[in-house]
Structure formats: structure tokens, C-alpha cells
Amino acid sequence: MIKTLNNAFKLGRIAQSYMLSGTRGIGKTTTARIIARSLNYKTDHIDYPTVKFSGFGEHCQAIIQGSHVDVVELDAASHTSIDDVREIIDQIYYKPFSARFKVYIMDEVQMLSTSAFNGLLKTLEEPPPHVKFIFATTEIRKVPMTVLSRCQRFDLHRISIKDLIELFTKILHRESIKFDHEAVVMIARASEGSARDGLSLLDQAIAQCEDKIAVSSVRLMLALADxxxxxxxxxxxxxxxxxxxxxxxxxxxxxxxxxxxxxxxxxxxxxxxxxxxxxxxxxxxxxxxxxxxxxxxxxxxxxxxxxxxxxxxxxxxxxxxxxxxxxxxxxxxxxxxxxxxxxxxxSPEEIAHHIVAEKKKKNLMN
Structure with a gap:
């Protein structure tokens, strides 16, 4: 993803819309904010889209916190109708207030109604140059192909158990919390590749532990067998x-x-x-x-x-x-x-040998 975005920024061929797909809790919304930050990155020395950040830019803090006026975050699960999409369409023709691009981040985009998707199509075909869309979905198959074909798609994969273990271990060391390595492994497995779910389970384990996060307490918390x-x-x-x-x-x-x-x-x-x-x-x-x-x-x-x-x-x-x-x-x-x-x-091999042996035996008898 970084390589693709970097090349696009260098060549000045920035996509009008992006589609991020992947399971829950792997960082789709966070990634969308990082892309929005890249598009609007600006410092005293840099005034163009880039993936190479040299510290916080003028708009970075507000974008990360989700409070920037030109980066609008919407939950498509609660804004599913054509009327909700029309509100967005009516607003996109206004120039950004302070940023380079006006960015719309739409989570769970697969929840939009058919009429809402149809309403978006024309805008995605010919959007104003100052507007970018970033869509996120957990069910990419439910997004119409007509919409997908107009987006630059990035598939975010599950986080490996090894990476989750490293993340949780780093957090526990930073917080000076004692733990059993096996307990952390159990939490990482139960996370199913989701950092958000894993951090939630880790918080529960920390809240339940006294001296340290023990295997027995995590097993009880997760209802796991010994x-x-x-x-x-x-x-x-x-x-x-x-x-x-x-x-x-x-x-x-x-x-x-x-x-x-x-x-x-x-x-x-x-x-x-x-x-x-x-x-x-x-x-x-x-x-x-x-x-x-x-x-x-x-x-x-x-x-x-x-x-x-x-x-x-x-x-x-x-x-x-x-x-x-x-x-x-x-x-x-x-x-x-x-x-x-x-x-x-x-085994199948033993059965095959037995059949062959029986055939040979019959042939000899004949």
C-alpha cells in the first residue's frame, strides 16, 4: 500500500477514491486516517501529498483525533439511505476550509442501500478535484462492482499471532505489568488476527490480574481448556x-x-x-x-x-x-x-495392500 501510494503521489496520479477491505479490528479506520493525513500533509518545508512524514504537520493532530473540519467520518451502517448520500453530494462542491483535499471516510460502506450506492456512482465517476473518498468494509462482496471499479482497492490482512504477541508484550513491558508468556499467547490466539479485539482482551486480563497476568486467570477469562x-x-x-x-x-x-x-x-x-x-x-x-x-x-x-x-x-x-x-x-x-x-x-494403504493380496490369493487358487 505504501509503495502504491508513494508512486501515485510522485506521478501526480492520485486516485479519487480508495476501498479498504478486511476483517474487524485490523485498522481500516486508522489506515483511512493515515491516508487522509498523507493527502493533506503540510509543514514549513513540505506542501504536497506524501507518505514520508517528518513529524506532525499542520493538519495531522486533528485528522488523527477525528476532529478535522475537512476530513469527514461517516458510519454507513447508520447513514444508509439515499437522503444521507444526497447530503454528502450537496457538500462536496464546497472547497476545503483549510486542508488540501476534502476527505470523506465512510466505514461499513457495504451497509448502504442500493439507491444510496447508485447515488454515489455519478459522484465517483466525476468528483470535484478537491474531494477524495475513502471507503472501508468488512464484506467486500456486498459492495457493487460498479462502485469497486471506481476505487483503488487495498485488502488489509489479519495480523499474525506472532505480531500480536510482540505488540502485547511491548505494551505490558511499557506498563511494567508482569505476565506469563503463555497467557499472552492465549490472548493473541483468541484475538483471531484483530488488534482491537486483542487489546480489549488484554485490558480485561490486566483488570482481573493481581500480581501478574497468569495463565490460569486468562484461561478462566476466555473459558479455555487446560x-x-x-x-x-x-x-x-x-x-x-x-x-x-x-x-x-x-x-x-x-x-x-x-x-x-x-x-x-x-x-x-x-x-x-x-x-x-x-x-x-x-x-x-x-x-x-x-x-x-x-x-x-x-x-x-x-x-x-x-x-x-x-x-x-x-x-x-x-x-x-x-x-x-x-x-x-x-x-x-x-x-x-x-x-x-x-x-x-x-489406513487406505493397508486396505489397498489387503485387496491386492486377496486378488493374488484367488488367482493362485484358480
Whole structure:
């Protein structure tokens, strides 16, 4: 994005409208404000659009705070009608009060009605040179192609767990708050690539902690299962030990763990074991605890990829089953029984060899 904007500014080919797409909490509105700041950047030495800031310019502070008179922020979710769009159209022909461009930032643009989108089209085709539009959306497929084709599009990706861990760790060090690394990893995973959601969870963890952010308190806050006990359950299952597997699950259920969480965590650990089987170096990653990496590496040496793939598919099928059942504990128990017995099932290769052997046997008999 920076490279594209920088080249456009240098060549004087600045787009009239931009479309930012991505999931919630990854910085679409913040990015829109940064673009607005770039378009209107002005200092004693710089008076042209640029992505290379040398400190705060004349309009920067107000734009960042969302209070600049020439940078208008609108929530399309609450301004969906053609009348709301007409108000914007009526205003765009007025010159900016103090900035270089008048910028309209419209969040959740997919919420606009069909008539509102149609009202915007003519303006997007021939906007006044002093007006720029920046749209943000979480559902790009709901935006009409006629609108998309008139925008320069940027897709913002989810923030990686590694980057979120670094961000949260930096914040906690700055605030002089003690923490367990594994607790921060748990918060980063639960954020699902959203910095905003992650910071909200981090605030909750800080509010609940006394001396430090501990694994136990974060696990309770997020209603997560104990990862060590999930690994114990995984071990019982791959050994075909139904009795101990059911007892372990029952114990976790009695401690307040949601049955569906057990299956989701079991799927997550199965995925880790499978990845480590292909890439042993993955065991050194900081995205999982030392115990998880160590045990996953150990299990990867004794189970086949065929088994792990089948195990994974059965867990996913089980997750789908419990969503529509009124007694999730019973549903999970049946899934665990199937998983434990799957150890005894032959692999596709073994079945193929058996079929070939049977054919050879019949041929010899004939």
C-alpha cells in the first residue's frame, strides 16, 4: 500500500477514491486516517501529498483525533439511505476550509442501500478535484462492482499471532505489568488476527490480574481448556484408551470447560502435531508453550499423516454435530469414542495392500 501510494503521489496520479477491505479490528479506520493525513500533509518545508512524514504537520493532530473540519467520518451502517448520500453530494462542491483535499471516510460502506450506492456512482465517476473518498468494509462482496471499479482497492490482512504477541508484550513491558508468556499467547490466539479485539482482551486480563497476568486467570477469562489436559486427552485417544479419555473429558467438563472448546482445542493440537511432522523446526516456535511443542514433536514421531488427517476430519465432523444437539456433553463423548476406535481402523494403504493380496490369493487358487 505504501509503495502504491508513494508512486501515485510522485506521478501526480492520485486516485479519487480508495476501498479498504478486511476483517474487524485490523485498522481500516486508522489506515483511512493515515491516508487522509498523507493527502493533506503540510509543514514549513513540505506542501504536497506524501507518505514520508517528518513529524506532525499542520493538519495531522486533528485528522488523527477525528476532529478535522475537512476530513469527514461517516458510519454507513447508520447513514444508509439515499437522503444521507444526497447530503454528502450537496457538500462536496464546497472547497476545503483549510486542508488540501476534502476527505470523506465512510466505514461499513457495504451497509448502504442500493439507491444510496447508485447515488454515489455519478459522484465517483466525476468528483470535484478537491474531494477524495475513502471507503472501508468488512464484506467486500456486498459492495457493487460498479462502485469497486471506481476505487483503488487495498485488502488489509489479519495480523499474525506472532505480531500480536510482540505488540502485547511491548505494551505490558511499557506498563511494567508482569505476565506469563503463555497467557499472552492465549490472548493473541483468541484475538483471531484483530488488534482491537486483542487489546480489549488484554485490558480485561490486566483488570482481573493481581500480581501478574497468569495463565490460569486468562484461561478462566476466555473459558479455555487446560492445554496440558488437552494433550493428555490426545494421548489417550491415539492409544485407543476409551476409559481414560472419557474420564479426562468428564473431569474437564466438571471444572467448567465448554464441551465444544475441548474439541476445538483438540483440533488445534492435532493441527500442530501434523505441521511439526512435516516441519520439525516448527517445534521451536514461540506461538505455543514449550510443553506443547515438546509433546507435539513426540507424538509426530509415532503417528502417521494418514491417521492425523482422518483424526482431524473426525473432530471437525464432531464439532458440526454438537452444534445442533441439545446435550453437547453426550455428543462429545460419542465423538471421543469414535476417535479412540479410529486407531484400530486400517489406513487406505493397508486396505489397498489387503485387496491386492486377496486378488493374488484367488488367482493362485484358480
Amino acid at each position: 492445554r496440558n489436559r488437552i494433550m493428555d486427552l490426545f494421548e489417550y485417544l491415539i492409544k485407543g484408551d476409551v476409559v481414560n479419555a472419557l474420564q479426562e473429558f468428564s473431569s474437564q467438563y466438571d471444572s467448567g470447560v465448554n464441551p465444544s472448546v475441548v474439541l476445538h482445542d483438540l483440533a488445534d493440537f492435532t493441527h500442530l502435531v501434523t505441521r511439526i511432522k512435516y516441519i520439525p523446526e516448527m517445534a521451536d516456535t514461540l506461538l505455543y508453550s514449550e510443553a506443547e511443542n515438546s509433546r507435539a514433536l513426540e507424538y509426530s514421531k509415532v503417528v502417521s499423516v494418514t491417521f492425523l488427517s482422518r483424526f482431524w476430519q473426525m473432530i471437525l465432523k464432531g464439532i458440526a454435530e454438537i452444534e445442533g444437539f441439545s446435550h453437547p456433553m453426550e455428543a462429545v463423548e460419542m465423538v471421543l469414542i469414535r476417535l479412540a476406535h479410529s486407531v484400530q481402523l486400517p
